Amino acid sequence: MVISIIGVGLLGGSFALSLREKYPNIKFVGVDNSSVNQKIALAKGIVDDIVSLEEALAISELNVLATPVDAITGLMPHLLDIIPAGRTLMDLGSTKELICKIADAHPKREQFVAVHPMAGTENSGPGAAFKELLTYKNVIICDKEKSHPDSLGLVETFLFDVGMKIHYMKPVEHDLHLAYVSHLSHISSFALGLTVLDKEQDEKAIFDMASTGFSSTVRLAKSSPQMWAPIFDQNKINVSKALGDYIELLKKFKDAIDKEDLKTSLNFMSRANDIGRVLAGIEKK
Amino acid sequence: MVISIIGVGLLGGSFALSLREKYPNIKFVGVDNSSVNQKIALAKGIVDDIVSLEEALAISELNVLATPVDAITGLMPHLLDIIPAGRTLMDLGSTKELICKIADAHPKREQFVAVHPMAGTENSGPGAAFKELLTYKNVIICDKEKSHPDSLGLVETFLFDVGMKIHYMKPVEHDLHLAYVSHLSHISSFALGLTVLDKEQDEKAIFDMASTGFSSTVRLAKSSPQMWAPIFDQNKINVSKALGDYIELLKKFKDAIDKEDLKTSLNFMSRANDIGRVLAGIEKK
Structure with a gap:
């Protein structure tokens, strides 16, 4: 069997590395338009070969589309056009509504499985x-009933094999929740990093005064803009609403501080503390 | 020698535990108005005895004031009133301007050393x-020239012994920087936790969809309200300004998303990514 990883980045690369350990006889091929990524993916043993997009689709049983979401929506119609019968295309994108809508419009919809690993x-x-x-992370499959049972089964097997816990959801529901539990935390972190950098012209002050609390809260501000800008764009209505809710809450808190x-x-x-219980996975009181 | 820990919580307790390892012959006494804290501090070997505030001041060479900042400002005049000559009082509070102002107004100012461990x-x-x-963390001493050289020397020695890197700063400067690199990140995290809790009435959605990125960004939302409310209050002008800057930036980002x-x-x-370079410096220490 051959599996292609289209976009050999963090997620596609990690998926391949994990699967290779379980399936030493599967051949992995990579597609990437960055020659640096190609070289690293080969050197690290993520893939055995670098091939063109068309060759990947021609030879692979499973194609894993792991690019930023704007490239996913851009590439998908073409990939479904050229995918041979009986083969499977899955994506790993952080948005699902637009991606599934594009897939729905294609006559080969059932060869596609919409996946988002958390x-x-x-x-x-x-x-x-x-x-x-x-390993041990959650993964969401959207519109599973629109995928062919064989394609769905293949994808589910591989996700299970890398140690993921599978959940099923509608794309609309997925994008709404993700705006709150993922996209918003990235924006809050980017904005926090930038607010501090804008203020602290002298970096030494940050070095000397920041604690581990700051570095944990601002960690996501290191994330890739090329990956996140299209996610926020594709999920803009939900993200804008979540961001609006967040800004309103911050204003109320500022007001309480100003008024002592x-x-x-x-x-x-105290109400925010409850997130600790949620994070610990404790049952609702 | 006897050292008293007034407020045997996370910070005072950790300081005592670390010092005990270096100085097995120092006796540690604890003062705490929570009987639960008293029992845990004794059971954990943080202190050898629980005593009254007055007794602590009467017998201790060094008194470590490690309560929330509202109790620090409340207690300090009394503690300086009763401290015997030649003995030292240090605090571990997260704000410094008001605390130092209160100390400055006392005739025994030179027996006090203003300390904030990051x-x-x-x-x-x-x-x-x-x-x-x-260990390996930064610590800030404010207005060191206002402390008696013997008191300052004693405190510096102990801070060095527990592995801290000492910096010196004016209280005004301290509170301004801390509003950005510490207080703001706590507020952003509290608000993020609450925004998500308000939205996600069904906790299962958070369990299933939140990734490690979310839990890292929202970690500080578990912090103690009783500790943080007085910090924000004592540093309200700087915190309000930092929070205002943060809200402005979030609004601009929301606007960019809305306008595609x-x-x-x-x-x-991309500009926020630069925090990665700064964090690498923090994490390297």
Whole structure:
């Protein structure tokens, strides 16, 4: 069997590394328009060969589309046009509504499986890939009933094999929730990093005064702009709403601080503390 | 020698645990108005005895004031009133301007050393204390020239012994920088946690969809409201300004998303990426 990784970055690369360990006899081929990524993917043993997009589709049982989401929506019609019968295309994109809409419009929709693994780091590219990235993480499959059972089964098997826990969801629902639990936290982190950099012209002040708390909160500000700008764009209605909610809450908190209203500040933080329980996965009281 | 820890929580407890390892012959006494904290501090070997505030001041060479900042400002005049000559009082508070102003107004100012260790976790209380918390972290001493050389020397020695890197700063400067590199990141995290909790009535959605990125960004939302409300209040002018800057930036980013202005989004994130270089410097230490 041959599997192609289209876009050998952090996510596609980590998926390949993890699968290779379970399936030493599968051949992996990579497609990437960056010659640096090609070289690193080969050197790191993520893929055995670099091929063209057309060759990848011609020889692969499963094609894993792991590019930024703007390239996913751009490439998908062409990929479905040329995919041979009985073969499968899956994506790993962080948005699902537009991607699924484009797939829905294609006569070969059932050869496509819409996938989003809830895993990533602030780093990007094949150099950052590692085989444990997906282990024990959640993964969402959208519109599973629109995929052919064979394509769905193949994808589910591989996701299970790399140690992921599979959930099923509608694309609209996916994009709404993701705006809050993922996209918003990236924006809050980018904005925090930039606010501090704009203020602290003297970096030494940041070095000397920032604690591990700051570095954890601002970690996502290191994320790839080329990956995130199209995600925010494709999910702009939900992201804008989430960001609006966040800004409103910040304004209320600022107002409480300005008015020395400690009761409101305390209430605000006590309610936020509940996220600890949620994060720990404790049952609702 | 006897050292008193007034407020045996995360920070005071960790400082004591670390010092005990270096100085097995120093006796540590604790003062805390929570009987639970008293029991845990004794059980964990943070202190040898629990005593009253007055007794602590009567017997200790060094008194470490490690309560929330509202209790620091409340207690300090009394503590300086009763401290015997030649003995030292240091605080570990996260704000410095008001604390130093209160100290300045006292005739025994030179027996006080104003200290802020850049260390903490989202947890609180003596149960969360651990001896490595302060190791390799930065610590700021404010207005060192106002402390008696003997008091300053004693405090510097102990801070050095627990592995901290000492910096010197004016209180005004300290509070301004801290608003950006620490206080703001706590507010952004509290607000993020609350925005998501308000939206996601069904916690399962958060469990299933949140990735490690979310949990890192929202980690500080678990912090103690009783500790942070008085910090924001004592540093309200700087915190309000920092929060205002942050809100302005978020609005600009929302505007770029609403207008599908990818160029501005990309530029915003690329500039924020520079925090990676700064963080590498922090994490290297």
